[in-house]
Amino acid sequence: MRPLQPVGAGARIVLGALFFALFIGVWAAVTYGGVVPALFLASPGRALASGWALLAEYGFAFDIGVTVWRVVGGFLLAALVAVPLGLLMGAFKPVEAFFEPFFSFARYLPASAFIPLLILWLGVGEAQKLAVIVIGSVFQLVIMVAAIAGGTRRDLVEAAYTLGSRPLSILRRVVIPAAAPQVAEALRLVLGWAWTYVIVAELVGASSGIGHMIMDSQRLLDTGQMIFGIVTIGVIGLVTDLLFKAVNRWLFPWAVL
Amino acid sequence: MAAPMSAYPLHIQGVTRSFPGQGKAGPTLALQPTDLTVAPGEFVAILGPSGCGKSTLLRIVAGLDRPSGGTVRLGAREVTGPGPDRGMVFQSYTLFPWLTVADNIRYGLVERGVPAAEQREILARFLARTGLQGFENHWPRQLSGGMQQRTALARALANDPEILLLDEPFGALDHQTRELMQELLLEIWQEGDGSGVAGGRKTVLFVTHDIDEAIFLANRVVVMSARPGRIKAEVEVALPYPREWMVKTTPEFAALKARLMGEIREEVRRAATG
Numbered sequence: 001m002r003p004l005q006p007v008g009a010g011a012r013i014v015l016g017a018l019f020f021a022l023f024i025g026v027w028a029a030v031t032y033g034g035v036v037p038a039l040f041l042a043s044p045g046r047a048l049a050s051g052w053a054l055l056a057e058y059g060f061a062f063d064i065g066v067t068v069w070r071v072v073g074g075f076l077l078a079a080l081v082a083v084p085l086g087l088l089m090g091a092f093k094p095v096e097a098f099f100e101p102f103f104s105f106a107r108y109l110p111a112s113a114f115i116p117l118l119i120l121w122l123g124v125g126e127a128q129k130l131a132v133i134v135i136g137s138v139f140q141l142v143i144m145v146a147a148i149a150g151g152t153r154r155d156l157v158e159a160a161y162t163l164g165s166r167p168l169s170i171l172r173r174v175v176i177p178a179a180a181p182q183v184a185e186a187l188r189l190v191l192g193w194a195w196t197y198v199i200v201a202e203l204v205g206a207s208s209g210i211g212h213m214i215m216d217s218q219r220l221l222d223t224g225q226m227i228f229g230i231v232t233i234g235v236i237g238l239v240t241d242l243l244f245k246a247v248n249r250w251l252f253p254w255a256v257l
Numbered sequence: 258m259a260a261p262m263s264a265y266p267l268h269i270q271g272v273t274r275s276f277p278g279q280g281k282a283g284p285t286l287a288l289q290p291t292d293l294t295v296a297p298g299e300f301v302a303i304l305g306p307s308g309c310g311k312s313t314l315l316r317i318v319a320g321l322d323r324p325s326g327g328t329v330r331l332g333a334r335e336v337t338g339p340g341p342d343r344g345m346v347f348q349s350y351t352l353f354p355w356l357t358v359a360d361n362i363r364y365g366l367v368e369r370g371v372p373a374a375e376q377r378e379i380l381a382r383f384l385a386r387t388g389l390q391g392f393e394n395h396w397p398r399q400l401s402g403g404m405q406q407r408t409a410l411a412r413a414l415a416n417d418p419e420i421l422l423l424d425e426p427f428g429a430l431d432h433q434t435r436e437l438m439q440e441l442l443l444e445i446w447q448e449g450d451g452s453g454v455a456g457g458r459k460t461v462l463f464v465t466h467d468i469d470e471a472i473f474l475a476n477r478v479v480v481m482s483a484r485p486g487r488i489k490a491e492v493e494v495a496l497p498y499p500r501e502w503m504v505k506t507t508p509e510f511a512a513l514k515a516r517l518m519g520e521i522r523e524e525v526r527r528a529a530t531g
């Protein structure tokens with residue numbers, strides 16, 4: 001091993017899978033070996049069996065669907081507001097000066113702390129779940145998009161001016177296309193955070209969703225179900241992340257992502 | 258250049274530029290009051306040591322920087338900002354990375370709303386003229402530095418500017434590529450609009466610190482002093498056009514080079530010590 005030397009594609013997959021195997025191996029050893037009582041941690045087999053029961057008998061697929069819908073809905077709402085606003089802030093400094101100080105403050109407000117207020121305002125329905133995700137991601141996303149757009153290469157902007165571009169077409173033909181790949185990467189990051197917020201929102205005052213199932217399982221002390229729920233989120237997260245990456249590569253073949 | 262010739266003279270009158278000081282330091286003068294007139298169809302090289310303000314002067318002509326005093330006029334119009342009448346090629350690679358070679362060249366045409374058929378015709382002409390056929394669908398990152406600068410030159414020319422501003426466009430290229438690019442630029446410029454008369458050419462203002470490059474290309478070399486920059490000498494290059502690379506081996510070329518080296522050495526030394 002030498003610093004920064006690349007690793008081959010095959011070796012990369014083998015090494016990545018190896019850690020998964022090691023992780024599951026340790027988990028199996030401590031549970032089947034009786035190091036940790038089943039009350040606190042279910043074995044891998046028990047978690048899988050609980051998962052099968054959840055899917056087959058308790059309609060867990062519906063919960064997964066509801067949670068995915070909330071994540072996507074909240075994420076899209078946040079993106080719909082944050083991306084245009086962030087681009088405008090990055091491109092036009094007075095707009096940035098107007099919004100930036102407040103948003104820099106607002107992004108430190110913990111979304112989960114809003115849950116009691118949001119229940120008061122919006123009840124325990126879907127609007128409240130979406131609101132938690134939007135509050136949790138919109139300010140972060142605005143700040144990131146503004147920084148990306150604000151970092152547009154000045155020499156490209158100058159070149160466009162000497163080719164006859166006017167300010168609005170600088171925004172449309174230089175700032176936006178230049179920022180697009182990094183904005184897509186920022187969206188990918190934020191989608192990951194949205195998954196954290198949705199579960200927090202579902203732990204309180206929800207009647208469906210993966211988070212709700214995990215809370216129910218806690219009452220029954222069914223650690224197998226809880227673990228299966230958490231792993232489900234991880235798997236969905238990994239799959240969406242890979243999809244997002246693939247879409248970004250396909251959308252922006254000119255960029256080196 | 259197979260494009261309409263330039264018609265308007267460029268007048269630079271009393272242009273100065275100072276940059277505000279940092280902290281308690283006073284403002285820094287980058288450019289002393291400078292006068293320069295460039296006639297239509299001229300190829301003028303601005304030669305000077307690095308940091309002498311030659312790029313600042315060119316950026317002021319382009320409208321990308323504002324003078325602290327004085328005026329720049331192209332014909333009767335005063336320059337107050339950048340515009341497509343003053344095309345520019347930069348030292349850094351400024352192709353739009355998200356556009357193919359063809360779309361980069363068409364950028365200014367799209368901006369002006371040139372009809373699609375005419376765009377295609379202009380694109381084909383400049384792809385051919387700069388030797389980029391077969392690369393029209395490549396992304397800029399797939400091109401060598403020399404090809405990127407050829408595309409940048411085609412992009413500026415396709416827009417048919419009144420004057421072409423070149424800010425050390427070949428400065429980042431290796432020596433051999435740089436010489437090829439100089440010859441390409443000179444060929445395109447010498448062709449003019451195809452009418453065969455000297456007046457059929459575009460006005461070019463070319464910033465460089467390379468003496469050979471200045472003599473080889475320009476009909477007039479303006480030498481700038483070390484910072485704060487001012488024009489310290491103007492040298493006519495009486496070598497007849499069309500020129501070819503062999504001109505670099507003539508005694509006339511050597512004599513001009515000796516003279517310009519004398520002018521420049523003094524300034525480089527002042528810039529280095531000063």
